[in-house]
Amino acid sequence: MGVRRKTKSRPAQPRGERAEQKARTRQALIDAGLELLRAGTNPNLSEVAAQAGVSVATAYRHFPSAPALWDAVGEQTGAPEPSEIFANADGLDVQERVELLLRKVGGRYYQDEAVWRTALASLVGQRGGAGARRGRLARPSGRRLRWIDAALEPLEGTLPAPALRRLRMALALVFGTESMVTLRDICGLSVKESREVSAWAARALVAAALKERDKGGRRRG
Numbered sequence: 001m002g003v004r005r006k007t008k009s010r011p012a013q014p015r016g017e018r019a020e021q022k023a024r025t026r027q028a029l030i031d032a033g034l035e036l037l038r039a040g041t042n043p044n045l046s047e048v049a050a051q052a053g054v055s056v057a058t059a060y061r062h063f064p065s066a067p068a069l070w071d072a073v074g075e076q077t078g079a080p081e082p083s084e085i086f087a088n089a090d091g092l093d094v095q096e097r098v099e100l101l102l103r104k105v106g107g108r109y110y111q112d113e114a115v116w117r118t119a120l121a122s123l124v125g126q127r128g129g130a131g132a133r134r135g136r137l138a139r140p141s142g143r144r145l146r147w148i149d150a151a152l153e154p155l156e157g158t159l160p161a162p163a164l165r166r167l168r169m170a171l172a173l174v175f176g177t178e179s180m181v182t183l184r185d186i187c188g189l190s191v192k193e194s195r196e197v198s199a200w201a202a203r204a205l206v207a208a209a210l211k212e213r214d215k216g217g218r219r220r221g
Contacts, residue, residue, distance in 0.1 A: 026062045026072075028052040033073045037118040045069060070119045071143075077112055079143060080104060082150035094210075097151040098171065098202045105147055106175035106198055110191045113184075116177040144172055159213050167209040174201045 032051035036043040043051070045066055049059035063069040085104050089097055109116050148171050155164055173179060175198050183194035 025054055029059055029062055030072050030076050033069050034076055037115045040114055040118060042118060042121050082147055086150055094152060094154045095203055095206045098206055099199055101147055101151045102175055102199050102202055109177055109180040120177045144176055148172060163209055163212060167205060170205045171202060174198045
């Protein structure tokens, strides 16, 4: 019986180095995804992995789904946190806060249209995948609704919960990739006109909600 040779195990990579390597790989995938989107392609995770020079298995360890990757790509393009948007918003009323939100966030969809259009097409094309719900798009990150919640913060406790929820959902329609595509392609508007229409719609929605609130208050009085 032959003597079994002991194989030399590879030395364990220090924890700090492993973390740095993971961060570099994750960033490489985000950069690859952004590059492919800006080139106008409709990439899946396998194609992004190939572009980044990593295995598909590695890509899935960092991003379990395409929506997770596109969410990270969105952050790469400069998506601000609500605290950044409203850092100097003391004294603004709710309409002014919503307009501030559209200026600081809504405009980014027009500044990098190719990225957002291709990301939307990619998500729609993968709606039958593992993350989809009955053929719908996989649930997004919820960032848009967090921005809206921050803008509507002054209405907490003054607007009935059902009315606040309805306003929250309605405002989600006036900015974002889908709104941009509707205004630019279906309506044929310029970027300037598109942004003006979005701002007008947002003001009208807030005004309608406040009018309903005030009318209800007078009835109770």
